[in-house]
Amino acid sequence: MNRKLIAIALLAVAGSTSAASPALPPRVDAAAQQRVNDGEYPALVIGVVDGDHSQIYTYGKLTDGKAPTADTVFEIGSITKTFTATLLAEAVTKNELRLDQPVASLLPDFKIPSRNGKPITLGELGMQDSGLPRLPTNFHPAHMDDPYADYSLDLLKAFLATYSLPRDPGENYEYSNLGAALLGYALGRHAGSSYDKLVQAWIFMPLGMDSTATTIDAAMRSRLAQGHDATGKPVGNWNVNLFVGAGGIRSTGNDMLRYLKANMGLTPSPLYTAMQLAQTPRTSGPGPENRIGLIWMTQHGPDGDVIWHNGMTGGYASFIGFTADRRHGVVILTNTATDVDDLGFATLRAAWPLAPAHKNVSLSTQVLDEYQGTYRLSPAMLLNVFRADNQLVAQATGQGAFPLYASGKDEFFASVSDIRISFKHDAQGKVDTLVLHQHGDHVAPKLSTAEADALRGNKEVAIDPATLGNYAGRYQLAPNAIFVVTVQNGQLMVKLGGQPSFPVYASARDRFFYRVVDAKIDFERDEHGRVDALVLHQNGADKRAPKLGD
Template sequence: MTMLSLPRRCIAACLLGACFITGMSVSASAQLLPERVEKAAQDRIAAGSYQTLVFGIVDGDRSEVVGFGKLDSGKPPDGDTLYEIGSITKTFTATLLAAAVLSGQVKLDTPVAELLPDFRIPSRNGREITLGDLATQHSGLPRLPSNLLGRTPSNPYADYDAAKLKAFLAGYDLPRDPGSAYEYSNLGFGLLGYALARSSHATYDALAVKEILEPLGMSATGTELPPAVTAHLAPGHDGAGRAAGSWDFDALAGAGALRSTANDMLCYLKANMGVDRSPLAAAMTLAQQPRSDVTKTLRIGLAWMTTGTGIVWHNGMTGGYASFIGFSPARRRGVVILSNTALDTDDLGFAVLDANASLTPTYKAISLPDASLDEYVGTYKLGENFLLNVFHMRAGLFARATGQVAFPIFPSAPNEFFAKIAGIGISFTRDAGGLVTGLVLHQNGNRTAPKLSAAELPRATEGSAVDAGALGDYVGQYRFDFGILDIALDRDHLEAQLTGQPPFPIFASARDKFFYKVVDARLDFERDAEGKISAVVLHQNGRDLRAPRASGP
C-alpha cells in the first residue's frame, strides 16, 4: 500500500456532522434492512456523522423505505424527500448510451467527434475517443477540466457551459492513447451526456425524461423539477455538518446533475434488477455488462461497477450529499441509500447486500484543549517519499498524505483520532517522557509511522523561511477572474481565503514562496520595481493563475 485509500467518489467533500435519531419504515412489521446495518445507521446519526440516511431496499418481490435522522426543519426524511444523487447520474447516462446503441443510432466504437463535429476532440497516435471509451472511463481525459474553476467555488459546475467545454478540449493533449487505461473522469461522462443530448437536439434533462424517467414513472427525478417536488429537497451538509448549497450543472450534467427520491430510485433499482418488467431492460443489461478491469477485484461496464463477488453498484457525492445504489449477483436483493451529508455510504450499501461485508466502526468525537492538539502536529513517515502531515487549524486537526487532499481528524480519546472517510483511525504513540513520537494508521490493517524531527523534514515542509516580522508584506487582497484571494495575518502565520471558501494557513518555503498543506497548491508573490508585493500566482492542478494586488494593509 503506497497511499491512503480515500473513498471512491465523483466530486470532493468535507467532514463532521450533528443530528438526532428517529426511524421511519414503510413496512416496519417486516423490515428488510439487516439489523446490523440498522444499528450502524442509528449509531452514525447519533454520533453526528450524518444528518439523515434513507434506505430503499428490495428483497425478492418486497420493498420498503427506511429513514433515519431529522432534517433542518425537525421532520424525519421519507420516501419523497429529495436528494442530489451525484455520480449515480452516470448510470442514467450509460443507459441513454446503451439505448441509443440498441436502436442503431450509434455504436460503442463511434468516435465522440462524430456527434460533435464543431468540437476539436483530442486524439493520440491516430486513436480517437469513442463513446465506449467515455462510458468505461478509458478516454484518457482527466477527472476534471483545468478551466472548471468558476465564479462560485461552492457551486463549481454551475457556469461550466459548452463554450468552456469546447475550449478545454481544443487545447488538451491526451497523456496516453484512448482505451489504454482506466481513469475516473467526471469530464468524460459530462462530455458523453452532452454529446448524446446534442445529437438528439435536446437538453440532458429533456433526454433523460423522455428515454428513462417517463417510461419508469419517475416523476420526482431530474434536473429541472417543479416547485412541488423541490420543496422536499433535504438541505445539504458538508462532511463537517456545515450547511452546503446544492450543485447545479450545465454542459457536464451527464456526470452528476440528477436529484431524486428514495421512492423514485426504488423504481430505477427494480428496473435495473429486472424485478419490474421495463422497456429499458435490454439497455440496462447492456450497460451493466462488465467490459474492463479496474482492479483485480473490480470491473467496469458502462458506468456500472461489478465487484469480484458479483455485486453491481455505483455511488455518488456532491458538496452536500452522498448516495449508493447496488444489487446482488442473483438480482434478488438491492439497495439505494441517500444522505444529505457528504460522507461515503458505500460500506452501508455493501453490508445490505453481503452479510460478510465489513462496516466501518462508528466513533463519537470528544473535545480536547487546543494546547493538547498542538502536541500531535508534525510530519510522520509512512513510507519512502510518502508522508502524513498533521497540522492544526481553527477547526481542529487535519491530516494530509503526500499527493492527496487534507481531511479533518477527530479525537475519540486522548491519543486516539479518526477520520469520517475511508475507515481511517489514527493512534498517536508517546515516549516515556510523554512526547509524541509517532502514530499507527489503522486502515486495512495497522501501519506504523515515526514522527520526523526538524532535521529530517523535507525542506519544502519546514514553513519557516520568512521572518515573522515580514509576513505583513503579503497581507492584502488579490483579484482573480473568479474571485478575491484575501491574505490575512493570524498571530504568527498567514491565512489565505478565496471567495466562498474558508481560510487556510499558508507556509513559507522561501522568500515570496508559500504553500498550502490542505491541498497540493502553491502561492508565489511578485514584487514591483520598488520591491513591494504587486501580485500573486496560484499554482494548482497544472495551472498558473495570476492575480494583481487589489489592496494592501
C-alpha cells in the first residue's frame, strides 16, 4: 500500500474524451478508452500536467450508470505512503526530527528490533530498508476481503518484540507496508495526536484537499466509486486502521492533481522544501533502474528521470508521477484492482510500452488444473502455480502469492504488477513450460513432482491411516485464524481460515510439506504422545498454533 498551503484554483475538467487534448498522449488516451470498453477498468480518471496546462480526463461509468468526474472518490492505496514521507520530511525541515533518529525514541512503550547494535531509524522506514518484512508474521486476517481490519496495536507490539531482523537496518531494500504503517503511527504519536489528524492539519488543509481523508464522511461516501477486484466483481472498501499511514487515504482527481502540482513545485506551498527532501534519491530501490528517497521512487531512463509511486487495494489502483524537470506529471485513479502503471509511465515517456488490453475470460477448473505445478525460473527461483477454488494462483520462492487471470486459453495476467504468463504444451498436448513476460521473456520448464521435491529438500514417505487421524483437528494460529486439519480419502488436508483446503505430504512422522506453496508443517506432541500443536514454517518464520479442544 502507499503516500499527502495555499488553496489552488479549480482545475479544468473534461468529460469522457474521444479526442485527446495535447496534455495526454493520443496513444494513452486510446489505450485507456479501449481498456474501459473491454471491461478492464469500470471507471478511470487521469489528471495530467503538461507545462502550464493541466487537464482531467474521465472514462467509463460508475455503478449508477453515470460517468465519473474529477470529484469522484477513490482509494489511493500505497500512494498514501508518499503523504507519510512528506510528514516525516516536514518534521525534519522543522528540526523536530532527524532521519537518523531511532524510531524507538518516538515509541518508548515498544520494543523495536535492532541488529548488530544498529537500531531502525525513521529514515530507514522511509527508504524501505529497515529490515522489516512486507507484513508482520502474525498477520492472519479473519476476512481476506478486508485484510487489515482486525490487526491490532497489541499484535503489532507483540510482533516487534519477538521479531529478529534478517539483516542490518539500511542494508537492503524491501518494500514494507509494515514499515510505512509503523512510521505513520510513530509520527502521529510524536505529534501528540494521530496520523489522521496530523495528515489533515499538515497536508490536506494547507493544499485545499477538502475531498481527501482517511475516514470519509457522508458527503464523500456519496461520491465514492464502487471498488472491483480484477475479475470485475464488486468488493467492499478496506478498513486499514493501524496501517493507515501505508494505504488508508481516499481522494479525488481534483485533489490529487493539487497534490501532484504541489510536489512538482508548480503551485506555491510551504511544503515544497519537505516534498523535495522526500523525493531526493538516497539508495537503491526495486530493480536496477529505480532509486528510492523517502518512499518516492526515481526511475532512471535515457530520456530523463521520472519520480513516481503507485498504489493498489482490494478494489482500486492508482499511479502518480512526474518528470524530474517538473514539466510533465500524471495521476491515475481507477476502481478496480488492476495495475495502471504502464498508462502512467507512457504518459511521461514517449517510448514506454503499453501492455496489451487484458479482457478477463472464464476457464473451467479442468483447464486450470492443467497449469498446476512447479516451474523453474532459475536455479534459485521456483514458481508454484496452483488452483484455489476457481482461481489460479502463482507464488515465487520467498515471495507472496498473487492471483492470475485468464485473457485466453494458455494466456494469463496478474493485476498486481505488469506480469503476463503464457503456458506452452509439448507434442502430447501436456503443459510443459511457462513464459513469464516481465522485463523480457523468461522461460521456465515445468518440473516433475520428484524434481520439485528434490530441489526443496522434500522426500515423501508413507504414513499409516491411523497415524494420519491423530493430526485431525482445529489449531488456533491467531484469534481469528484457525487451521482445520482433516483426512480425506487417505490424504491429510489443511485449511487456514477462509482459504481452500490443500494437501500436505509426509516427510517423516509428524513432519509434512506443501506442494502448492513453499511451506512445511510440523506437529508437536505432549508428554503423553498426543498431538497438541502444529508449527507452520514459511518464508523464514515459524508460527505455532495450539490444538483446540473438541
